[in-house]
Amino acid sequence: xxxxxxxxxxxxxxxxxxxxxxxxxxxxxxxxxxxxxxxxxxxxxxxxxxxxxxxxxxxxxxxxxxxxxxxxxxxxxxxxxxxxxxxxxxxxxxxxxxxxxxxxxxxxxxxxxxxxxxxxxxxxxxxxxxxxxxxxxxxxxxxxxxxxxxxxxxxxxxxxxxxxxxxxxxxxxxxxxxxxxxxxxxxxxxxxxxxxxxxxxxxxxxxxxxxxxxxxxxxxxxxxxxxxxxxxxxxxxxxxxxxxxxxxxxxxxxxxxxxxxxxxxxxxxxxxxxxxxxxxxxxxxxxxxxxxxxxxxxxxxxxxxxxxxxxxxxxxxxxxxxxxxxxxxxxxxxxxxxxxxxxxxxxxxxxxxxxxxxxxxxxxxxxxxxxxxxxxxxxxxxxxxxxxxxxxxxxxxxxxxxxxxxxxxxxx
Amino acid sequence: xxxxxxxxxxxxxxxxxxxxxxxxxxxxxxxxxxxxxxxxxxxxxxxxxxxxxxxxxxxxxxxxxxxxxxxxxxxxxxxxxxxxxxxxxxxxxxxxxxxxxxxxxxxxxxxxxxxxxxxxxxxxxxxxxxxxxxxxxxxxxxxxxxxxxxxxxxxxxxxxxxxxxxxxxxxxxxxxxxxxxxxxxxxxxxxxxxxxxxxxxxxxxxxxxxxxxxxxxxxxxxxxxxxxxxxxxxxxxxxxxxxxxxxxxxxxxxxxxxxxxxxxxxxxxxxxxxxxxxxxxxxxxxxxxxxxxxxxxxxxxxxxxxxxxxxxxxxxxxxxxxxxxxxxxxxxxxxxxxxxxxxxxxxxxxxxxxxxxxxxxxxxxxxxxxxxxxxxxxxxxxxxxxxxxxxxxxxxxxxxxxxxxxxxxxxx
Numbered sequence: 001x002x003x004x005x006x007x008x009x010x011x012x013x014x015x016x017x018x019x020x021x022x023x024x025x026x027x028x029x030x031x032x033x034x035x036x037x038x039x040x041x042x043x044x045x046x047x048x049x050x051x052x053x054x055x056x057x058x059x060x061x062x063x064x065x066x067x068x069x070x071x072x073x074x075x076x077x078x079x080x081x082x083x084x085x086x087x088x089x090x091x092x093x094x095x096x097x098x099x100x101x102x103x104x105x106x107x108x109x110x111x112x113x114x115x116x117x118x119x120x121x122x123x124x125x126x127x128x129x130x131x132x133x134x135x136x137x138x139x140x141x142x143x144x145x146x147x148x149x150x151x152x153x154x155x156x157x158x159x160x161x162x163x164x165x166x167x168x169x170x171x172x173x174x175x176x177x178x179x180x181x182x183x184x185x186x187x188x189x190x191x192x193x194x195x196x197x198x199x200x201x202x203x204x205x206x207x208x209x210x211x212x213x214x215x216x217x218x219x220x221x222x223x224x225x226x227x228x229x230x231x232x233x234x235x236x237x238x239x240x241x242x243x244x245x246x247x248x249x250x251x252x253x254x255x256x257x258x259x260x261x262x263x264x265x266x267x268x269x270x271x272x273x274x275x276x277x278x279x280x281x282x283x284x285x286x287x288x289x290x291x292x293x294x295x296x297x298x299x300x301x302x303x304x305x306x307x308x309x310x311x312x313x314x315x316x317x318x319x320x321x322x323x324x325x326x327x328x329x330x331x332x333x334x335x336x337x338x339x340x341x342x343x344x345x346x347x348x349x350x351x352x353x354x355x356x357x358x359x360x361x362x363x364x365x366x367x368x369x370x371x372x373x374x375x376x377x378x379x380x381x382x383x384x385x386x387x388x389x390x391x392x393x394x395x396x397x398x399x400x401x402x403x404x405x406x407x408x409x410x411x412x
Numbered sequence: 413x414x415x416x417x418x419x420x421x422x423x424x425x426x427x428x429x430x431x432x433x434x435x436x437x438x439x440x441x442x443x444x445x446x447x448x449x450x451x452x453x454x455x456x457x458x459x460x461x462x463x464x465x466x467x468x469x470x471x472x473x474x475x476x477x478x479x480x481x482x483x484x485x486x487x488x489x490x491x492x493x494x495x496x497x498x499x500x501x502x503x504x505x506x507x508x509x510x511x512x513x514x515x516x517x518x519x520x521x522x523x524x525x526x527x528x529x530x531x532x533x534x535x536x537x538x539x540x541x542x543x544x545x546x547x548x549x550x551x552x553x554x555x556x557x558x559x560x561x562x563x564x565x566x567x568x569x570x571x572x573x574x575x576x577x578x579x580x581x582x583x584x585x586x587x588x589x590x591x592x593x594x595x596x597x598x599x600x601x602x603x604x605x606x607x608x609x610x611x612x613x614x615x616x617x618x619x620x621x622x623x624x625x626x627x628x629x630x631x632x633x634x635x636x637x638x639x640x641x642x643x644x645x646x647x648x649x650x651x652x653x654x655x656x657x658x659x660x661x662x663x664x665x666x667x668x669x670x671x672x673x674x675x676x677x678x679x680x681x682x683x684x685x686x687x688x689x690x691x692x693x694x695x696x697x698x699x700x701x702x703x704x705x706x707x708x709x710x711x712x713x714x715x716x717x718x719x720x721x722x723x724x725x726x727x728x729x730x731x732x733x734x735x736x737x738x739x740x741x742x743x744x745x746x747x748x749x750x751x752x753x754x755x756x757x758x759x760x761x762x763x764x765x766x767x768x769x770x771x772x773x774x775x776x777x778x779x780x781x782x783x784x785x786x787x788x789x790x791x792x793x794x795x796x797x798x799x800x801x802x803x804x805x806x807x808x809x810x811x812x813x814x815x816x817x818x819x820x821x822x823x824x
Contacts, residue, residue, distance in 0.1 A: 333470075
């Protein structure tokens with residue numbers, strides 16, 4: 001994990017920032033009683049809110065409802081309600097059910113339904129039963145706590161094997177601020193969307209416009225550089241709620257304060273991106289591909305994403321085989337403009353680093369050393385195009401028997 | 413298999429057309445003595461020749477040499493030499509070795525080196541040993557036979573489990589013509605290239621310009637609509653050799669004769685595409701996705717390709733699970749312009765057909781019937797966008813444990 005001066009990792013996830021409470025429970029959507037399936041995040045005061053959504057033409061009903069709500073409030077919200085097990089997508093009454101989830105939460109919290117963001121994840125194309133949610137909305141809201149982040153983070157998990165929470169503390173204008181988030185997502189993850197569900201909260205005081213700008217910029221170099229399987233989901237959403245309770249002067253333009261905030265957002269989002277990649281369905285290894293020496297950043301992003309998406313490379317990493325030809329092949333079919341004959345490739349991990357390709361051609365290397373490097377569970381593929389100064393990182397995972405098993409099973 | 417009036421399937425592969433001989437043998441590139449690894453196709457007379465190549469920036473040395481040869485002769489050739497086990501790509505002396513393969517064949521056949529097309533398939537980034545080829549070039553050429561197609565077709569196989577040969581007979585202007593081909597390719601197969609190695613021969617008399625036009629048009633709707641794993645190889649090539657020995661008047665423009673020829677090319681190439689998909693690495697099922705009702709053909713192609721490429725759908729087909737939400741999801745992220753709310757989806761096989769989605773939403777269906785349909789080994793996914801008259805088909809296969817096994821194994 002990279003170290004950033006002046007930023008400190010803290011516990012608390014979405015409850016790390018001042019004035020955010022959360023709760024999660026099992027309402028019966030998931031028959032496994034021990035697995036939470038419904039959660040809520042509530043803010044003490046109205047929050048400036050930014051969001052990015054899936055680019056899939058098939059959009060889950062919760063996406064439509066959330067978009068409408070943020071449009072009607074002009075970018076404000078006070079709560080998030082989310083469920084797992086059913087995506088509430090491609091069914092007859094999805095919009096109605098998503099609206100109902102918001103109304104139920106709003107009534108309990110004493111706020112307007114339009115101030116609620118709604119999200120669902122799970123199987124596509126089935127009717128969402130609203131009864132379980134209706135029955136449990138009261139205990140869900142009554143149980144809201146400033147330390148309820150974990151029960152919420154586990155409620156959005158589907159095939160995830162670990163919960164994903166990150167939070168950091170930093171200082172703006174002498175005041176301590178915090179920003180934290182939770183995420184879920186394991187399969188159906190691919191660039192050009194904002195990965196399944198991600199909720200971020202902060203007590204930084206920042207305009208909706210600057211919040212949206214920071215979120216869109218950071219999404220481009222974090223979540224949108226993540227691929228587990230090349231499938232772009234229908235329900236992906238990242239949203240950030242900023243309640244301003246740190247009582248710093250409002251950030252309304254670019255400058256030093258904005259940069260501090262944006263870096264905090266990058267730390268949390270890139271860290272969650274790594275966690276999502278590492279917990280990809282069936283994954284045994286994280287693959288982190290950095291493309292440096294690119295003429296422009298867009299080119300670096302395209303190349304890095306092309307590499308982490310290659311099924312052949314993913315299988316080779318699973319097999320711990322330094323099959324660099326597959327890396328160069330994936331660099332070669334990346335749709336970007338560069339000279340392939342200048343490309344260098346190194347493979348690295350905490351066990352060391354080896355050069356496998358120089359000027360687009362193979363160089364001799366020790367297979368034993370390569371094997372040792374690839375036996376670690378976090379693998380770096382470092383590409384240098386040697387034709388510029390731009391760089392980017394993309395995150396993925398290996399392709400394993402378990403990915404096939406998980407997704408070959410009936411209606412997972 | 414579709415029936416085409418006036419076209420008859422015949423045996424003989426690349427030797428089906430008049431005036432083409434072939435041979436294949438094991439020269440020692442492959443340590444398994446029973447597995448052919450080197451082949452040659454020779455034409456009795458100079459042939460008008462068209463080719464399409466991989467779009468990967470990393471191009472195998474044989475691609476470069478073949479392109480140069482066809483450029484220097486102005487689109488003529490008399491022979492093809494090809495090897496498996498080593499792709500002769502991303503190494504120090506690839507061009508030199510590819511040129512040597514041509515010179516060796518040319519010397520034996522008494523033709524110019526520029527009249528030889530060369531192709532290699534196998535591992536990337538290793539030096540191609542020329543000695544085995546040099547030692548066996550004489551028996552290879554001496555063994556040329558008008559029934560040698562099978563020994564040639566097996567020589568280009570890598571992880572292929574079956575040889576791929578198709579040939580048809582048809583009539584142009586009262587004369588019997590033939591067109592046949594052989595192909596290989598199992599992994600590293602994806603749209604936007606011409607699939608690994610494909611050689612087609614015909615005795616039709618047609619100009620190089622019209623031959624190239626037909627090949628490019630048909631490639632777009634056959635090989636370029638095939639995806640096994642989304643990886644575009646570095647060495648892909650399709651080439652067609654037309655020797656004119658059927659003694660029909662030369663086809664030099666569009667018209668009835670050109671259409672007959674083009675349909676023959678479509679039959680052979682689409683049939684080989686199906687064979688390639690069905691023999692995808694680790695595949696147990698062929699997936700054939702047809703998108704109809706599209707506003708333009710480009711849209712139909714994009715949608716059909718998006719579906720057969722989805723790893724989640726491929727796993728579901730392997731698991732015989734009618735998870736239509738994954739189909740609609742892949743339709744939704746296809747980068748084409750259409751209204752998702754009009755989309756219908758049916759799943760079919762020789763065991764029947766069921767509607768699973770109407771107007772972009774799920775419809776009730778019998779899971780038992782779905783299971784019965786999906787238990788067959790050739791699965792059709794029929795999508796109707798209901799917003800036009802254009803259509804296209806794409807071919808793929810399921811994603812299985814064996815794909816992971818084959819590609820996780822050391823340097824396959």
